Amino acid sequence: MKGEREWDAFFSFASSVEAAPWQARLRRDVSLRGANWFRVGGRARGLFAPKTLGELMAFMQACDHFFGDKTKPLCVVGAGSNTLFRDGGYEGIVVRLPAHLKDDCGLSMATTLDTSVAGDTSVAGDTSVAGDASGAGDASGAGDVSGAGDASGAGDTSGAGDKSVAGGASDACDASGAGDASGACDVSDPSVVSRRDQGVYQIAPHRLWCGAGVLDRRVAEIARDCAIGGMAFLTGIPGTVGGGVCMNAGAHEGEFADILHAIEVVDDKGTHRVIEASTLDFSYRHTALPAKVIVVGAVLQGVAQDAASIAAQMARVQSARADAQPIRSRTGGSTFKNPSGKKAWQLIDAAGCRGMRRGDAEVSSMHCNFLINRGNAAAADIEALGEHVRTQVHAHSGIWLEWEIKRLGEFPPTHGQAQFVTTTP
Numbered sequence: 001m002k003g004e005r006e007w008d009a010f011f012s013f014a015s016s017v018e019a020a021p022w023q024a025r026l027r028r029d030v031s032l033r034g035a036n037w038f039r040v041g042g043r044a045r046g047l048f049a050p051k052t053l054g055e056l057m058a059f060m061q062a063c064d065h066f067f068g069d070k071t072k073p074l075c076v077v078g079a080g081s082n083t084l085f086r087d088g089g090y091e092g093i094v095v096r097l098p099a100h101l102k103d104d105c106g107l108s109m110a111t112t113l114d115t116s117v118a119g120d121t122s123v124a125g126d127t128s129v130a131g132d133a134s135g136a137g138d139a140s141g142a143g144d145v146s147g148a149g150d151a152s153g154a155g156d157t158s159g160a161g162d163k164s165v166a167g168g169a170s171d172a173c174d175a176s177g178a179g180d181a182s183g184a185c186d187v188s189d190p191s192v193v194s195r196r197d198q199g200v201y202q203i204a205p206h207r208l209w210c211g212a213g214v215l216d217r218r219v220a221e222i223a224r225d226c227a228i229g230g231m232a233f234l235t236g237i238p239g240t241v242g243g244g245v246c247m248n249a250g251a252h253e254g255e256f257a258d259i260l261h262a263i264e265v266v267d268d269k270g271t272h273r274v275i276e277a278s279t280l281d282f283s284y285r286h287t288a289l290p291a292k293v294i295v296v297g298a299v300l301q302g303v304a305q306d307a308a309s310i311a312a313q314m315a316r317v318q319s320a321r322a323d324a325q326p327i328r329s330r331t332g333g334s335t336f337k338n339p340s341g342k343k344a345w346q347l348i349d350a351a352g353c354r355g356m357r358r359g360d361a362e363v364s365s366m367h368c369n370f371l372i373n374r375g376n377a378a379a380a381d382i383e384a385l386g387e388h389v390r391t392q393v394h395a396h397s398g399i400w401l402e403w404e405i406k407r408l409g410e411f412p413p414t415h416g417q418a419q420f421v422t423t424t425p
């Protein structure tokens, strides 16, 4: 769908849907710069930032009604730490989830898991496990496409870091390892399953339910506090749970595929369902999600481990990253996937691209599989520099690198004439 008139029709339809609970969450013509770590990109036709699962489902149903069988111009973004928005903007609506949808998928997951996924009814069947949805974390700031990482490297998303949303009295967390990793435990024992914090629920001794908008590093911290091992690697990934599921993000000998038990999604018809992780085809930095689904929650399964050793593991991950990666820069992390049996950074280095620049876009000298916006780079500079690196690597090694970073949106009208100029350091 292109053109002002068609979008007028869509927004007029949106405002005419009777008593639509989601109307207030839809904004027109929004800058995307704050929605990706590179801090680049044009504008989106709209941003939809729901506060509840019900709003998201109703919005998707309304879009289905309006667009019918046509491809729906929608995309979802998490922390934007693996995304580059192009300068011509996004010809559609960007969906951005808060850390915590207020009517809370945790509750629905708890009931749905009961019958359709886990079968461990002793945990999932009791909705008290999921905590109190009424006090669930508010997505403060979710209406703004902001919060993607800045030069400080914070990369916080809508409200995820806001301690005020933590689940007050029900924070007790069982570090004793009671129960077993299969998730079977006694839900009547409040010390086992009462953890609720910032969009994360401990639903079994070694199992967490996480909202898709929660930052990975927050999950790592909560897992540590709950003495749940196997999730320390999350401290090194600056994205959200939704982005991590989609990318099968990983590092330091762990990836989402290792810990994912099930996901909760809303599809483009507005239907909400649970998908078992065992049915997802994971590969390196890829998850075969069904087409057009938005992940709204994930159940992560860990193992018993004492909190002190998890903390030590997390510290090692953080220090290794600080030593090797420009984590305080405007970047998208690893630009290219490692080809089988090879390291992308070594190929880039061998091709002489380390430190190469195009305008304010630079191949990081610290880690040459990272591209950096030094300040005023356009998305086109970054993407063209990446393409130049691919060409150089191919010329040198015969290998075409594959982009890991997702590039979304349109090229600006002048893109075709842009001179391709790169400089070496």
Ligand SMILES: Cc1cc2nc3c(=O)[nH]c(=O)nc-3n(C[C@H](O)[C@H](O)[C@H](O)COP(=O)(O)OP(=O)(O)OC[C@H]3O[C@@H](n4cnc5c(N)ncnc54)[C@H](O)[C@@H]3O)c2cc1C
Residues within 6 Å of the ligand: 037, 075, 076, 077, 078, 079, 080, 081, 082, 083, 097, 212, 236, 237, 238, 239, 240, 241, 242, 243, 244, 245, 246, 247, 248, 249, 250, 251, 293, 294, 295, 296, 325, 326, 327, 331, 332, 333, 334, 406
């Ligand atoms: C400094 C730095 C270091 C990094 N280090 C690592 C690393 O060690 N390992 C690693 O794997 N990655 C790394 N990354 C890349 C990035 O952090 C991960 O890919 C992360 O999982 C992306 O999460 P996100 O929320 O930022 O996703 P986004 O960039 O917002 O989106 C990425 C993709 O996921 C999709 N998506 C996002 N949310 C949802 C959802 N709710 N439902 C469906 N699809 C969704 C988007 O549509 C997009 O296709 C690094 C990035 C940076 C900036």
